Amino acid sequence: MSRNLLYYLLLSNLYLSKLQNLAEVKLIANYVKKQEYPQHVTLFTCWNKRTILTVYKQLAEKKIVLNVLTNHWKINQTKLSQHTFLVGDTLCPQFNSLLSHAKLLQAPNKWLVFDQNSTVNTNDLLLDSNFAVASQISNGRFHLKLCYKRAPNETIKFNEIGVFSNGFEYYNHFIPTRNRSDLSGVNITVSYVVTKPDYPFDVEDYRFRHLEAFSKLSYAMVYPMLEMLNCTKKFIQRSSWGYKGANETQFVGGMFGDIQNGTAEIGGTVSFYTVDRMSVVDYLSVTTPSDLKFILRAPPLSYVNNLFTLPFDTKVWYCLYFIVGVTVLILYVIVRCESTYENALERRNNIDNIKPKFFDVVMLQIEAITQQGSENEPKTMSGRIAVFIVFLVLMFLYTSYSANIVVLLQSTSxxxxxxQDLLNSKITLGVEDVVYSHHYFETQTEFTRKSIYEKKVAPKNQKSNFMTTEMGIEKMKDEFFAFHVETTAGYKQIMDTFQEHEKCGLIEIDYLNVLYPSITIRKNSPYKEIVKVNFRKIYESGIRHRQLNRIYYKKPHCVGKGGSFKSVGIVDIYFSVEIxxxxxxxxxxxxxxxxxxxKKIKFLVQTTLSRDNL
Structure with a gap:
């Protein structure tokens, strides 16, 4: 009797264990399918082979790939699929060793863990984790909840998911940015940059809005974003973004130094995209259209072209050369014919007849081109008609040429x-004296940009052309000068110092050729998604647009282009002076x-006479 009872109990335990594992298999299949995109499931359990085979079949029907690790529980984290789903059981003796792999617990990995005694507790289950714990309520019935911590040293919080028994009795779809957006006072440290600490600076003071415009607009975006997170805010001010040396792996001070060493979570001032920074931070969102460009006034045509060749098109010049050449030959033939007449060279009416010399005919043509008249003229009617036609045609060309020259003297190029145009032109270049300009100009490797820095910005054995915004804009106003500056600060100075007609013809040339800068956050930060979504909410609400119009200066409009007449300078008539x-x-x-x-002829004559006398 006792033997039969023992046999019965063993069969019952085996049957119940099988039922329980079958319920877990169904839960795995249904919960994976709820994730709404293809999964690669990795199973960390100590279940028997029959149960694992059942899991294979259940997932294969849903076209989901399964990978099973049962022996050494080793995993190559670099080969994980982008949407890896991991399944574990706390009853297995080696399960806790998995929780020491922090990267396995971070997004985008997802977990389903069977934990009957609520033994899961690790500091790596942070805000971005998707770690579902299934606790058995009764045979075949499970309660699911997501575990996370707002900060490493806080207690575990839970998000209710649902109850499962042969199917979900209810299911709450989990969205981290919606279900975990309240940080309940967690400390978030923001490091931001002020490059000119000598100026009166207050991120909320709009009297000097052109100073540190990128930091002010960034702060105007970051502060309401942190308010939406309901966190405790701490701000650190730095004078630089922080940069790496040639063979260094660590950022030296600055905002990125704070992020790399863990002092700050968010970079509160926008930063340009560079390869060395991508190993330290993730770029979130473009908050400011900050441009660093060369600004210059469109130069007069005389600075880049020879004005005296521009009035006529190339074909017109060719036609003019042809006309002059043909008329010279015709006049020369007529004059040669006149020279055979009797008394052909007699002076009549105080006017000399033109001599039958080619050079005299050429001089007559030059006099006609310059509309100066001539002291000589042909004697015959045919010659006079030819001269009249030459003077008439060239008068029209002279008038057109003179009118065009007047217009071109007031024109810009x-x-x-x-x-490449900047490098090849006569223009002088200057750069705003701020830390990031020094860094980007000194580290350029592209040929044209490097040549601009070495030849025009910081030539060897000469003083470099780094200067204040005020000095650079003043030189741009008075000289043929291009100034590299943050456009908001540059345009503010232009609006304050330029006359209305001087604001016309401003040209921008991009030197850095980079994307608009973005707000940054520590690499693999658990707050990345909720910060990104809250920035998007700020954009959609119009806050960014309002602050952008409030802080940033735009390119001045041209309203008085014809309001002045400039005098002709030496550069404008350089070609004529050269001639x-x-x-x-x-x-x-x-x-x-x-x-x-x-003297040579005189010497020869004297020598000949002396010989004859001898």
Whole structure:
């Protein structure tokens, strides 16, 4: 009798164990399917092979891949799928060793753990974790809840998921940004940058809104975001973002130094995207359209072109050369014919007849081009008609040329639009003297950008052109000068110091060629998703748009383009002065040759006479 009873009890325990494992298998299959996207399930259990095979079948029907680790419980974390779902059982002796792998507990990994005695407790179950615990209420019936901590040293909190028995009796869909958005006073430290601590700076003071505009707008976004999280705020002010040296792995001080060493959770001032920073922070959201660009006034045409070649198109110049050449030949033929007439070279009416020399014909043509008239003229009617037509045609061309020159002297050039144009032009360059400008200009490796820095910004053995915003904008106003500055600060100074007509023709040229900067958060921070979503809410509510219009200065509008007339400078007439100088040099050189030739002839004549006398 006792033997039969013992046999009966063993069969009953085996049957109940099988039923329990079957219920767990159904729970796994149904809960994985609730996650709404394909999963790669990894099973950490000490279940028997029959139960594991049942799990295989259940998940295979739902087209879900299963990986089972039963022996050594080792996992290569680098080969985990993006949407890995891990299943564990606290009754298995080696389960607790899994909880020491913090990365396994972080998003985007998801967990389902069978824990009857509520023994799960680790500091790595933070806000971004998706760690579901299934506790058995009765045979085949489980209560599911998500475990997390708002901070490592706090007590465990729970999100209710549902109750399962052969199917979910009820199920609460879990969204971290909705279910865990209240931090209940958890400390969040924000490090932000003020590059000019000497100025009166207050992030909430809009009297000097052009100073540290990127930090002010970032603060205007970060502060309401932290209010929405209901956290305790702490701000740290730094004078720099913090940068790495050539062979360094740590950021030296600054905002990124605070984030890397764990002092700060969020970078409260926007930062540009760089490769070395991506190992330390995650970029969240663009809050400010901060531009660092070269600003310059469109230069006069004379600075980049020869004004005296611009009035006519190339084809017109070719036609002009052709007309001059043809008329010179025609006049020369006519004059040669006139020279055969009797008394052809007699002076009549105080006017000399043109001599049959090619150079005299060329001089007549030059006089016609410059509309200066001539002391000589042909004698015949055909010659006079030819001269009249030449003077008439060239008069129209001269008038058109003169009118175009007047317009071009007041015009500006649109030929400086790229960094290569800046490098090749005569323009002087300057850069705002702030820490990030030094860093980005000094670390450029691209040929054109590096050449700009080495040749025009900081030439060797010369003083570098880093200067204050006020000095740079003043030089831009008075000289042919381009100034690299944060556009908000630059345009504020331009609006305060430029005349209305001087605000026309402003040109921007991007030097850094980077994306708009973004707010950053510590790499793999558990607060990343809720911070990102709250920033999106701020954008959609219009707060960002309002603060952007309140803080940032835009490019000034041109309202007085024709309101002034500038005088002609030496640069504008440089080409004519150059021609004058060349002409003077050639005249003096020819005069010297003539004097030497005359002396040579005189010497030869005297030598010949002396010989004859002998």
């Amino acid at each position: 649109a030929n400086i639009n790229t960094l 004058f100088a060349i002409g003077c040099f050639m005249a003096l050189w020819l005069l010297l040759l003539e004097v030497l030739f005359k």
